[in-house]
Amino acid sequence: MKSNKIPQIRFDEFTDAWEQCALGKLLETAFQGINTAADRVNYSDNGTEILQAKHITTGLVSFEDVRYINKSQYPEYFPKYIPEKGDILFANIGTIGPCAKVTENKEFLVAWNILRMIPKTKESSDFIYTVLQKLNSQGFFEKVTTGNATKFVNKDSMLGIKMMVPDVKEQTKIGSFFSTLDATITFHQRKLDLLVKSKKAYLQKMFPKNGEDKPEIRFAGFIDAWEQCRLGDVAEIVGGGTPSTSNSSFWDGDINWYAPAEIGKQIYVTESIRKITEEGLKSSSAKILPVGTVLFTSRAGIGNTAILKEVGATNQGFQSIIPNENELDTYFIFSRSLELKRYAETVGAGSTFVEVSGKQMAKMPILIPSIDEQTAIGSFFKTLDITITFHQSELELLKKMKQSLLQKMFI
Secondary structure, three states, X not given: OOOOOOOOOOOOOOOOOOEEEEHHHHEXXXXXXXXXXXXXXXXXXXXXXXXXHHHEEOOEEOOOOOEXXXXXXXXXXXXXXXXXXXXXXXXXXXXXXXXXXXXXXXOOEEEOXXXXXXXXXXXXXXXXXXXXXXXXXXXXXXXXXXXXXXXXOOHHHHHOOEEEEOOHHHHXXXXXXXXXXXXXXXXXXXXXXXXXXXXXXXXXXXXXXXXXXXXXXXXXXOOXXXXXXXXXHHEXXXXXXXXXXXXXXXXXXEEEEEOHHHOOOOOEEOOOOEEEOHHHXXXXXXXXXOOOOEEEEOEOOOOOEEEEOOOEXXXXXXXEEEEOOOOOOHHHHHOOHHHHHHHHHHHOEOOOOOEOOHHHHHOOEEEEOOHHHHHHHHHHHHHHHHHHHHHHHHHHHHHHHHHHHHHHOXX
């Protein structure tokens, strides 16, 4: 029988049982940051940044939208409230649970809602930080919060947290392993953030601005002005329908039949949750939609889109777009999903929920270039979206792997 003092997975060179101790035993000291309210701090337009709990997300410290103080005005804060490399910052008031490890010696201050923890040894820093991440992912800190208007976990409660720990050498190896994994996760997150930001910029520059008929950026060889038309001039707008749910012969067939809830953030859809029969199709207003149709949710979550990769039908919660051959490129119009959504939300009506009709969608004014330029633009955004999806998948996989290892490499 496996000892409950040994983790399920560990490095081969370690065999000794882990021992229980309080978090405080692993720390040199811990204290809250500056009480900016009680001290009536006067902020400056520039100077030294003061980090609040909101600036900490697990693993990352953000310096966006921070406030500053003048160092010469508050010399008593320096260097006491300046974190050093290896310190652990834990959000324990208001926002509770996120933590981050200081990875560089940068001069900034921490506010009252951050607990600064200084490990006894720098070698233990990564291990302690990883344990706190594990506890946060398990919802541990939510169970030990106190307070009414403002929730908090007080310092003594934090220092008294019991945990199982190995010797310093094993702590160091485990901490280093997770530090490397975190760095990989951070790389993919930053790459993803950059790609999403780039896509947003391209969407603004590769389609004409209001009142203009040419985009700011375009592919070589295209110089003609884009032409104004209505969406219904270059595409067929098709609604959907639902066969009677009381007739079993209408259901469990081989025809894909989509509901709005199935349209998430994926680019393509290939198979629906429920399927209908040929008899069910004929009994309702649902219609067969060809490959390349852009499904567009027209109610209750208006404006979600996906491209059909296999023929199918939808319920009445859609006004799907079937591009006319040689007039409208599928991925070109899919890339304008935000524009479609804004229009539908503007013209839609309804007392219970906003809904846009097929006739309204057909009247949507839209600027389009030649089909060749549409195809070039569509291909560009398709490649960009595939790259974004790849990094999203990699990131999700790494995060799942980390959660699994957190459970198996700790007690």
